[in-house]
Amino acid sequence: SQKIEQNSEALNIQEGKTATLTCNYTNYSPAYLQWYRQDPGRGPVFLLLIRENEKEKRKERLKVTFDTTLKQSLFHITASQPADSATYLCALSSRGNQGGKLIFGQGTELSVKP
Amino acid sequence: DVKVTQSSRYLVKRTGEKVFLECVQDMDHENMFWYRQDPGLGLRLIYFSYDVKMKEKGDIPEGYSVSREKKERFSLILESASTNQTSMYLCASSSGTEKFFGPGTRLTVL
Numbered sequence: 001s002q003k004i005e006q007n008s009e010a011l012n013i014q015e016g017k018t019a020t021l022t023c024n025y026t027n028y029s030p031a032y033l034q035w036y037r038q039d040p041g042r043g044p045v046f047l048l049l050i051r052e053n054e055k056e057k058r059k060e061r062l063k064v065t066f067d068t069t070l071k072q073s074l075f076h077i078t079a080s081q082p083a084d085s086a087t088y089l090c091a092l093s094s095r096g097n098q099g100g101k102l103i104f105g106q107g108t109e110l111s112v113k114p
Numbered sequence: 115d116v117k118v119t120q121s122s123r124y125l126v127k128r129t130g131e132k133v134f135l136e137c138v139q140d141m142d143h144e145n146m147f148w149y150r151q152d153p154g155l156g157l158r159l160i161y162f163s164y165d166v167k168m169k170e171k172g173d174i175p176e177g178y179s180v181s182r183e184k185k186e187r188f189s190l191i192l193e194s195a196s197t198n199q200t201s202m203y204l205c206a207s208s209s210g211t212e213k214f215f216g217p218g219t220r221l222t223v224l
Contacts, residue, residue: 041217043206043216102147105156
């Protein structure tokens with residue numbers, strides 16, 4: 001069956017360290033993968049998109065990698081800050097999806113301590 | 115800025131009631147989506163629409179229907195609410211790959 005899995009346990013790190021979040025998928029052929037941030041009581045907010053033919057994407061302190069052989073994406077936040085504390089969701093769109101249909105992972109909660 | 119608004123932030127209904135959740139976007143997006151979010155299960159797609167009067171079932175459509183009479187508005191309908199439909203409901207819109215989400219409606223069915 002098709003599955004997207006993220007670290008189910010919350011990730012606690014110290015301010016200034018790099019946070020690394022994992023997203024694994026099975027039985028999908030993704031055209032692209034996205035990462036979203038969600039704060040409590042709010043809707044998700046788009047952060048980054050990486051396509052199947054891209055290995056890495058960067059945006060300020062954020063970096064995403066995509067390994068279609070391992071069927072895995074890693075999401076890094078460098079020089080993390082307490083304001084980065086939130087739940088991070090990965091989502092993928094399979095090839096041929098109509099209307100940009102996305103399937104989401106369950107999310108990983110990140111807590112950055114000062 | 116793209117804005118997606120949902121009719122209520124919090125809603126309490128009784129079992130068997132018909133419930134309407136409204137979503138409006140102001141960016142002329144073709145695609146609109148309804149998700150529900152539950153702890154440990156993440157966001158699950160209920161229905162989506164890629165054009166006016168068009169709709170497609172998502173992964174968990176049972177117990178729900180939708181309506182899209184105008185491009186900017188996408189309604190989710192619970193024909194007869196049940197307690198297992200207590201959840202956070204999120205609407206989203208897009209014209210390409212990036213999804214813009216509303217703030218969510220937390221629905222409690224008693």
